[in-house]
Amino acid sequence: MPPRKKAAGRRSSSKPTQPHEELVEKVEQTREELRNEARARLGVTGSDEKPPPLRRVLSTHQLSAYPLVALGVLAIVDQFTGYALRVLAPEVSSSLGIGAASIAAVISVSGFAAALGPLPVAGLTGQKSRRALIIIVTGIAWSVIAITTGFVTTIVGLLVVLIFDGLTTASVSALHAPVLMDSHPPEGRVRALSYYIATAEFGSLLAPLLVALLVSSYVGLTWRGVFVALGTLSLLGALTTIRLRDPGYGRWDTEQVRDTVREKESGAKERMEAHALAEADIQLGFFEIVRRLMLIPTIRRLLAVEIAFGFFAVPFDTFLSFFLDERWNLGPVGRALFVAFLAVVSVTSLTIFGPRGEAMFRKDPGRVIQVGAVLIGSGVVAICFGALLPTFGLVLAFFALANGLIAAIGPAISIAILSVIPSGMRAHAAAVVGIAVAIGGFGGALLLGSVDAQYGITGTMISLVVPGVIGALILRGAAPLVQQDLDRMIDETLEDEEIRQITKSGNTLPMLACRKIDFSYGQIQVLFDVDFTVEEGEMVALLGTNGAGKSTLLKVISGIGLPFGGSVRFRGADITYLDAERRLKLGITQIPGGRAVFGPMSVVENLRVFGYSFGRDRKTVESAIERSFGAFPRLDERKDQKASTLSGGEQQMLGLAKALMLRPKLLLVDELSLGLAPVIVGQLLDMVEQINAEGTAVVLVEQSVNIALNVVKHAYFMEKGQIRFDGPSKSLLARDDLLRAVFLEGAAARTKTRNS
Amino acid sequence: MRRRGRLVLLALLVLLPSCAVHGLNFKQDKRLAIISPKDRAKVRLPVTIRWTVHDFTVTGRNGEARNDAGYFGVYVDREPQPPGETQFSLVKDLPDCRRDRKICDNADYLAQADINSVTTGEFTVAQLPAPPTDAAKRREFHSVTIAFLNGRGERVGESAYRLQFEVDRSGTS
Numbered sequence: 046m047p048p049r050k051k052a053a054g055r056r057s058s059s060k061p062t063q064p065h066e067e068l069v070e071k072v073e074q075t076r077e078e079l080r081n082e083a084r085a086r087l088g089v090t091g092s093d094e095k096p097p098p099l100r101r102v103l104s105t106h107q108l109s110a111y112p113l114v115a116l117g118v119l120a121i122v123d124q125f126t127g128y129a130l131r132v133l134a135p136e137v138s139s140s141l142g143i144g145a146a147s148i149a150a151v152i153s154v155s156g157f158a159a160a161l162g163p164l165p166v167a168g169l170t171g172q173k174s175r176r177a178l179i180i181i182v183t184g185i186a187w188s189v190i191a192i193t194t195g196f197v198t199t200i201v202g203l204l205v206v207l208i209f210d211g212l213t214t215a216s217v218s219a220l221h222a223p224v225l226m227d228s229h230p231p232e233g234r235v236r237a238l239s240y241y242i243a244t245a246e247f248g249s250l251l252a253p254l255l256v257a258l259l260v261s262s263y264v265g266l267t268w269r270g271v272f273v274a275l276g277t278l279s280l281l282g283a284l285t286t287i288r289l290r291d292p293g294y295g296r297w298d299t300e301q302v303r304d305t306v307r308e309k310e311s312g313a314k315e316r317m318e319a320h321a322l323a324e325a326d327i328q329l330g331f332f333e334i335v336r337r338l339m340l341i342p343t344i345r346r347l348l349a350v351e352i353a354f355g356f357f358a359v360p361f362d363t364f365l366s367f368f369l370d371e372r373w374n375l376g377p378v379g380r381a382l383f384v385a386f387l388a389v390v391s392v393t394s395l396t397i398f399g400p401r402g403e404a405m406f407r408k409d410p411g412r413v414i415q416v417g418a419v420l421i422g423s424g425v426v427a428i429c430f431g432a433l434l435p436t437f438g439l440v441l442a443f444f445a446l447a448n449g450l451i452a453a454i455g456p457a458i459s460i461a462i463l464s465v466i467p468s469g470m471r472a473h474a475a476a477v478v479g480i481a482v483a484i485g486g487f488g489g490a491l492l493l494g495s496v497d498a499q500y501g502i503t504g505t506m507i508s509l510v511v512p513g514v515i516g517a518l519i520l521r522g523a524a525p526l527v528q529q530d531l532d533r534m535i536d537e538t539l540e541d542e543e544i545r546q547i548t549k550s551g552n553t554l555p556m557l558a559c560r561k562i563d564f565s566y567g568q569i570q571v572l573f574d575v576d577f578t579v580e581e582g583e584m585v586a587l588l589g590t591n592g593a594g595k596s597t598l599l600k601v602i603s604g605i606g607l608p609f610g611g612s613v614r615f616r617g618a619d620i621t622y623l624d625a626e627r628r629l630k631l632g633i634t635q636i637p638g639g640r641a642v643f644g645p646m647s648v649v650e651n652l653r654v655f656g657y658s659f660g661r662d663r664k665t666v667e668s669a670i671e672r673s674f675g676a677f678p679r680l681d682e683r684k685d686q687k688a689s690t691l692s693g694g695e696q697q698m699l700g701l702a703k704a705l706m707l708r709p710k711l712l713l714v715d716e717l718s719l720g721l722a723p724v725i726v727g728q729l730l731d732m733v734e735q736i737n738a739e740g741t742a743v744v745l746v747e748q749s750v751n752i753a754l755n756v757v758k759h760a761y762f763m764e765k766g767q768i769r770f771d772g773p774s775k776s777l778l779a780r781d782d783l784l785r786a787v788f789l790e791g792a793a794a795r796t797k798t799r800n801s
Numbered sequence: 802m803r804r805r806g807r808l809v810l811l812a813l814l815v816l817l818p819s820c821a822v823h824g825l826n827f828k829q830d831k832r833l834a835i836i837s838p839k840d841r842a843k844v845r846l847p848v849t850i851r852w853t854v855h856d857f858t859v860t861g862r863n864g865e866a867r868n869d870a871g872y873f874g875v876y877v878d879r880e881p882q883p884p885g886e887t888q889f890s891l892v893k894d895l896p897d898c899r900r901d902r903k904i905c906d907n908a909d910y911l912a913q914a915d916i917n918s919v920t921t922g923e924f925t926v927a928q929l930p931a932p933p934t935d936a937a938k939r940r941e942f943h944s945v946t947i948a949f950l951n952g953r954g955e956r957v958g959e960s961a962y963r964l965q966f967e968v969d970r971s972g973t974s
Binding site for chain 2: 135136138139140141142143144145193195196197198199201202203205206208209260265266267269270273370371376
């Protein structure tokens, strides 16, 4: 909770059983201690100590390796259909009598479905513990789809099954890594991820071997037979996973961090009772989560890396075949063996990297990223050399080296992305990562296709070094961000748990609490570490010069702007990333500055628009409009007049009528007096005071000190994006150093005189 | 949830008519074997493709719809028609063919579109268009696909036999 620096003399109408300030001070004192403890619980011990073997980690916590095995099996079998289709496309084309271009188009559409599929899959989880169920159901579904593919006779049917396949296999990229994270304690996660990715790599080795075996003269299946056989195998694999259960969100991280507070505060690991606000009202929706993720610097940076990675890694698979074919005259069998050898190297590399990555992550999470950057950079340089070498043995050696180096960065990036976000958002993060790779892959295919036409296949392989090195540099830049964002995640979780504990112990919370808000417009930061609180039923003034950040702070509170740091809590609930529309339903209403009315619409139409939040309940809207007309008879007289033809004061009245209609719990009023005659301002302020007297808390943003300080007892003063004063309004009048800098000194003097 | 269910139902409705149970090949049909050239061999034009068959009687276009008798469709760098269709179905949407079927539904016209039919176990590819300049750097691969046609000229089943070869144009102007 935000500390009340220099604050004094708050109203005691909602006096808590223990003063907030005392609790806040206590929390501030122990925060670093809690953070260190939380880091240790997340496995970031800072020591060089070698982590115990994964088997011992699992047995210590009485865990089973089943989730790792089950997810590994699914990661293998999910590759069957995709690989079979790529390899057998000519046979499908000949047998159905469908042109190669049509088949290619269908494969592209299915790729598109696979890239976008993780988004609906992440949405399906709804942050509920049903990820395991979705994983099992989609595993069975894609297996049945693979079998069905063997019975398709038209291109439309092929399109439908491949779209289904793309959508169902999307559960692998969206849910497997998050479930693995929640199934393993922090000291074993990097290894669990490494072994899982190694298993998936083994799948990329097994799939071609199986296809080759099934179409060989020994078995002699057609493409239909191959799909039925692989689908059946996949189904058997999927059925072995039905004992998979959702481990619960954040069992080994978020909940562990919360425990540090629970133990400190009460010594008991009790669960929190209901929030003051209903959980459904404050739980972030799908797009709110995605937007929130994009505000995390590590995520933004790593998504850029994923785009760069997709740019070279996705086309690499395709161009490698052409390279081996044209430069080294390798036929399909030779190429398959080459790729299989690379897969073996990847599996070996991941197995070796797992324990080392684990140790690095424990010591310093950023170090894993730094090493990953070196690996990716070295890998693409090895590809570049490999493309130029004159003997096949050297080419094989260099490409294997490159593959081994690049394969090892997968767990590093995954662990970095998944560690810095709360567990409930990991499926969404994995989905966004998939899309980033697909975007990169699409761009890479287009650009490298042009390079190939101009410089040939060797030139294309060499040109892969450019996106690779760019990706490595971006990745390196992400290293220092990981620790910061990990700490931020810890702080957010700690704060949330502290609030729960405060509420549980019977203490009351401020109605609105903004803590350490940082906000920027693009690259320009305009709010710096802003703390701002409003008590229930309180009216506070937020003062400051033009451009100080007052209106921006209101936007952050009302949800029009999202901060990149800090939190906004409403009655204890974190609403920092909640949509503005949903905040309106919670009772937060903003009247924007500059007479924010819809000019071309009539007065009554404007009011109906304000009534939007009542939904389709016309009766309520009409009665609220009548109430507004009762309070502002002038508006009633002009109800059919266009809003743009009203005077400035009348337009502000119309804005205030919104507050009367919605009866908010917190009203944010921006620059009420701007350009209005003092008499009109007086009338409007009376109305604001009346709204406040009825129980609505009000934040009055003003440039005019004498207007604001006449009606409030508590004021904040902002300058250059920072809170420079927080205290009783009378004390602000004594702060000539602040007022002189920005306002006419006379304003303060006049007000003092009038008050005396 | 209901909307998702409707979408799945709609997809299934589209999918069901696009699937079949009968007349599908799950095991490879080995009645035809291409004997020369070898797959992915480097050849010079003209090149003759030869094959042998068993359990299939070559009768030519005699009007009978038997699965084990008829003749061969040979397709150069293109896919055969869907099972049960005649070779004409590959060109029926061309403007000339829409205007007058007689113009297209004959062996000479179809041959110009690389759609051929033979009653012997060989076919000669005399000419192939030279690749465009950009693609000239690439090795020049072509494919020939052979399918069974019945006595009415309809494709029999899903069997198709594909051969790839690389054209060597070195020394030619």
